[in-house]
Amino acid sequence: MDVSAVNALPYEDFVIFFGNVVEKCPLITAAVWAKRPFVSLAALETAISEFIDALPESGKEGILRCHPDLAGRDLQSGTLTRESREEQAGAGMDALNSAEASRMAQLNEEYKQRFGFPFVICARMNDKANILRQLSERCQNERATERARGIAEVKKICRLRLQALVLSDAPNKL
Template sequence: MTLPLALATLSQLDRTGFDAAVGAVFEHSPWVMARVWERRPFADRAALRAAMQATLASAGRDEVLALILAHPELASKAALRGELTEDSAREQAGAGLSACSPEELAEIRRLNDAYREKFGWPFIVAVRGLTRQDIIAAMRQRLPRSADEEFAEAQAQILRIADLRLDALLA
């Protein structure tokens, strides 16, 4: 399949082709785009995004929690070992997370630990366009929030990540 794809082409793909083309835009969760496929055709990019939003909105809390838990922690040991998906590794490197100073790395890990302890899932933010300092500031800002606020924010950030990944795939 030739990338980037035209949206019209994406709308016409059978389920197997659709899954192969865009199934990975939600981290380790191909079920999301498999359900989005059922909402075809997509008149435009906004319709595709609306289908993604509706799919997440209709998913059960346990499914959404599994989607959240499928995301890696930022600047984690898994990242240092090269165990992230290609998309996650590229996004984290683009935000400079692979070049943290020892102090920044310690602060991000401390905040990751505090966040996971409080909420039970990893801190998620669409890192594209952010600096390490922006990410640390966001972690500090979001840590005092309630679990319901952060559950909703994690979903919004996941949708933003998926949007950015789709932009790279679509013409």
């Protein structure tokens, strides 16, 4: 799909197609549709980032709360979004041994108790060992630091999801 095709998408199709580039937040995609025409994929990504950046801190935390725990209940029950399932599997979150699973559950709970939102990391850019290490380290941060770090990770996830929706070999790609 090239940028002209993206710009030509009716509102409903645009929201369906790009609606989960920010996990369970199609409202963001709905809001940026009005920013068309986009000159590139980078312009669409920038519009999404600017929308997120303009949110109050409570809105940013709301975005973080839409993310599932890594290797958590949703993965075990099969209720993750397709994108999250693929991302977590790629990082090995679906293949933790019992000690890793126990440590992950403990750290996820500690993190959520401390910050009020789940730990967010771009799983596609990490493996399970690095995720466990970062989760442990980031539990020590201040709330504002973690909120900003989580939003930065959301933006990485968004970028990769946008790229995955576009054919990489297409001429005039987004």
